[in-house]
Amino acid sequence: MxxxxxxxxxxxxxxxxxxxxxxxxxxxxxxxxxxxxxxxxxxxxxxxxxxxxxxxxxxxxxxxxxxxYNTKKMYSKKARIEVQKQIIDFAKLDSNIIDCAIVGSESVGNDDKWSDIDLTFGYENDADVNQILRDWSKMMSEIFDANKLFDISYQESLYRVFLLPNALQVDLSFTPSEHFGAITDNFKLIFGNQRKREFKSLPEINFIAGYTILFALKTRTSTEREKYWQAEYYLAKCRENTMILKCLKENLNSFDGRSFDELTPNFLKQIQNTLINEPTKRNLENGLKSMIQILIKELSTVDNLNYKFIKELKIIGK
Structure with a gap:
């Protein structure tokens, strides 16, 4: 276009x-x-x-x-709505775009002042998606002064993420029309049609558990090597994965930590004890011990794990 x-x-x-x-x-x-x-x-x-x-x-x-939009302060909800409306208007002008939907929190009425823009488009099956991306990037740059952050691909879709000068994030995805449709419950069709599509699956609990145990081990070995900043990195990853594991057990949305704040106060208080204010040997050792106590408790109550690694975790935490 x-x-x-x-x-x-x-x-x-x-x-x-x-x-x-x-x-x-x-x-x-x-x-x-x-x-x-x-x-x-x-x-x-x-x-x-x-x-x-x-x-x-x-x-x-x-x-x-x-x-x-005022480039001296962050975007407002009103500005976000205006930008989104104009992007959708642009899509209606593009002869390659035949489907459009809002995805993310706004599609189900859960957006707030700090929500970003999530739009997905279905394009003509024989269209050149690379040319579409070039056209849309040109439009986003010239009209909104937006810059590309990165691209992601998932299944048949290509995602391009933009950032406006007022820090408004705009996520645009493009999918061949024959595959256009919802992959989560957050999907509101604006125009065109949607096709049945495989929903995005939750992380597999054995996979998450395995990585969490590995991060605990790496925290210990990095601390012993006196690589304290690396150990702090692994401790943070262990904490994150333990919270994901808890979300999976509670049937909560673990993606990007969206339901972390919905976890029980008692669990969050325990997690807080794993936070350190300085990457020293003593702090890392204490943080890891607290982390392993939580992890052992969580793993012991998961029925469908292939192996719980309780003995190994106790050795790592000594």
């Missing part, structure tokens, strides 16, 4: 960008709120109208929407 064909931007003032997009052919444009005409700013001899945090430009074939 040629972004120049559909989109242009004009700076009306500091931190105000206007997107000109031919998004429909109606002869009217709804203006909400008390409007003030900015007579000094003209586009194609038509007048821009400022409405709170939006600049709307009314014409027979064009609507102009904008995003106002």
């Amino acid at each position: 040629d972004t120049e064909k559909y989109l242009n931007k004009k700076r009306f003032a500091n931190n105000i960008y206007v997107i000109i997009a031919a998004i429909d052919e109606s002869n009217s444009c709804s203006i909400f709120g008390k409007a003030q005409c900015l007579q000094k700013e003209k586009v194609s001899n038509q007048c821009a109208v400022f409405v709170e945090n939006r600049v709307t430009f009314c014409s027979a074939t064009t609507h102009i929407l904008n995003v106002v």
Whole structure:
């Protein structure tokens, strides 16, 4: 898609960008709120109208929407909603995009002030996804001054993560239309269709348990080698995996620690005892002993583990 064909931007003032997009052919444009005409700013001899945090430009074939963001402070919920709306509008203009859905917390009404943007798109099966990514990256850069953080692939989908100057994270994923659909319960279709898709599976409990035990061992050996910062790294990984293990036992969402705060106060108090304020030999030894006590207790109450490694953990913790 040629972004120049559909989109242009004009700076009306500091931190105000206007997107000109031919998004429909109606002869009217709804203006909400008390409007003030900015007579000094003209586009194609038509007048821009400022409405709170939006600049709307009314014409027979064009609507102009904008995003106002202050690069000196973090984004607001209102700014996030505006950015998301304009990205979806852009998707409607891209002939390669035929499906769109909101994923993440907003799709189920659990978003808050600090939520990011999670959108997923289905593209024509014969389209060049690399060209789509180039077009969308160009749009995100030119319109929102966003920069790419990284790419991730999962199943048939490609994810590109952007960061705006106001620290708003935007996650966009692209999937061939024949595979477009939900992989978790967090999925709200905006346009197009979804297909049945294999749900993203939870971590396998034996896998998590095995890695947690390994991290405990690495904490001990790194401490003995007097590599205290490396030992602190492994202790933190052991703590994280123990909390994931607890979430799996309690049927809570362990992904990115989303349900860590829902774990019982007693368990969290025990975990707190494994935190250290300085990576010294004594602190690391005490932290590891506390960590192993918790881990032994958690492993002993998991029925479907291949092997519980209780004896080995006690040796590591001596």
